[in-house]
Every structure is written in structure tokens, then in C-alpha cells.
Amino acid sequence: MTERTEADIDEPAPEPDDAEAGAVPSGPGDAEGRVPEHSDAGQRTAAPEPDDEGDPARPPAPARRPRPTARPKPSPGPAAPETAETAEPPEDAEPRRGVAGRRATVLAALVAVLVLAIGAAVWSGLEAQRLRDPGGNVALADEAATREVAEQVSAGLKAIFSYDYNNLARTERAADDVLVGRAVEQYARSFADAKARAQEQRLVRTTTVRSVGVQELAGSEARVVVLVDQQTLHTAEDNRQDTTTAALTVAATRAGGSWKLSSLTPL
């Protein structure tokens, strides 16, 4: 890695390139790659040189050239390992220690990269996790799913809170369809009273949903806040009407492809 960088930096250097280039001026295949970079003037010299010389001549090239060039410029080196490597004692002094030193440097660089990469991976993983944390609740964020919950919960509430003293069975069937769990019992208790009153006073009640807000939606569980308007027709009293508004929170659970009401809490 370090060697390649060095070589790349040094490539545009003047001397040997020109010589090479002169030797292979006609090389037709070479012109393609580098041409745009160096524009027309340098085309002939610049183009053939790196490709042509690069592959076969690369191993010796960095070995020969970097040493003399690198030694004078250790100070500006931004990456310490590189400088250290090339600025190590020259061959004439002790070549074996040079190789060992280089190994150590590369090793240190690899370890540094490893540590930094692991650190970066853990850090960004945690950050992503933190950002996604509130994403457990996709109410409103997932528009389609939110609309589905809102619509089905609304439809369920309309069905179970609307009744006609003439056809109370229909309301009970609706309740069987949309209620599960705790809601079954909660509803049965309140509906027993409503049913008795409806028959006695001949009431027709129509429930509409004024406002429905999905508070939480995660997987197959949802929590919904609903305002319902209830219009009651007193057929025994000259069709007198009254209207009331009620609020409730509804827990809903998705089962068998549709949302069921699992808990009803009046507010």
C-alpha cells in the first residue's frame, strides 16, 4: 500500500519517463487512457509512459527512486508510517533491519487501520441504532399502515357502537367480528345496559368517528385515540334526537389480515 502511494506520487517525475516515452511513441493501445488528463501537449510523452512502463517496471522503480527522494522530505509527511518506512536507514548501512522495520511499520499501520475501522463501525452502528430507536413506532411515518389501522378501528367502533332496537343482533355480530381479548368482556358489560335501554325506549343510535389518531403502531400492535359522535334517535318520543361526543383509547391487534380491537378504554 505504502509503496504504491509513493510510486504514484513519483510517477510524473521527469527523467526516466521521457526516456521510456521516447522509446515507445507509437504504442497505439496506450494513448486511450491517460490522454484527457495531460491534454494534447503532453499526450505523447505522458500517455504511453505509466501504462507501458508501469506493470513490468513497477517493482524496481519504487525501490530505486523513493529512497533518494524520500529521505530529504520526511518533515512534511502527513502520514508518519510512510515517512518512517522510507526514511529508515539506507541499504548500505543495514538492509536486514530495514526489512524488519518495514514489516513492523506495515503491521502497525494495519493494526491502526483495524482499530480505527472497528471504532468507526461500532460508533456508526450505535448512532444508526439511536436514530432508528423511535422508529419502533411507525404511526404516521408509515402512511399506508397508519391509514389501515385508523380506517379499520374506525369501522369497528362505528359497527359496535351503532345499534337499532329492531336489529340488535346485527350489532352483536359486528362485536363478535371485531373484538378480541379483554375488549370482548369490556364491551359485553356496557352493551348489556345499552341493549336493555334500546329495547325499552326504542332507540336507534348512530355512531360516527369525529377524529382518530394513531398514537403507536409497531408490528401487529397499535394504540389509537378516538373521538366519536353518537346520535341517538328516540323513536318512542316523536323521533327526538340527541348527540353526545365520547373519547376513548383503543388497543388494536392485527390478526388474520385485519385489525381487531383488543381493549376499549373510555376517557
Next chain:
Amino acid sequence: MRALAVVATLAVAAAAWFGWTWVSAANDDGLEVARERDAVLAAVGDGLVALHTIDHRHADRDIARWIEVTTGELGDELARDRQLQLDRAAGTKTVASATLLEAAVTELDYEAGTARLVAVLDVRLGTEGEPPEPQRSRLTVGAERAGEVWKVSEVQAAGG
């Protein structure tokens, strides 16, 4: 050393992958909407409680708070009627406080910065030193984003 290089390369790849998930999480529209939903819910919840809170002994401060949490026409109206409200609070020795029971966002337009909510509050309103009378308040609420914060732009009581 080769093994170390391989491991280092894998670690770099892992870092790139997690970095990408971070960037994508930061730019995820759904997550942005979820954060905005929570922000509007919190701001409007506080705002509604503030709008149902007044004490004639420091009505000035309470009404300033009303104006602070509202925007648009509602805000203008409250600012205009400020003196009227002060006189009324002083005249009847009003003490009111409220608790938010439940609230949920019903609509949210992230781009436009508008939202609608449903909220249920317990309001305790006392006058002339009489003990406050608890009352259930069922509301539909409009909200607008003013700069970085959400404010209440409309409040409608649903008949009791």
C-alpha cells in the same frame, strides 16, 4: 500479516457498511416523520395544558405563556384580547389548571409544517375561591411549525 490485512480490510468494509446505515437512518423520511410526530405531540401537549392554565394572582405571566404557545390567528386573537382576559381573570378570581390525559396526531404534513391532533384533558376551573371543578375536555387541535417549534394554531372543543 496477510491475515491481519484481511481482517483490517473486513473491518474497513464493516465500518463502511455501518456508516452507510447511519447516513441512511439520518436521511430516512419515515424516521424524520416519526421524530416530527413526537415533537408535535410533545409541544402541543404542553401548549394545551398551558392554554388551560391561569391564576389571577399571576395572570400576566400565564397569558404571556398562552401567546407564546400559539401561532396564527389564534395567537393574534389572544394577543389582542390580552387585557380583556386579564380583567376577567382578576374579576372572577379565576384559578385554572389542567392535565393532559391522552393525545395523538391525526394528520401530519411534514413538508408544509402542519398537523392536526386529538387530545383529551382534565381541566380544573375554580372561580371566586371556590374549589376547582374537574371537567373533561375533548379537543381537536391544529398545529403549525413556527421555525423549529410547533405551536397551537387552532383548538376546537368537541361537544360533551
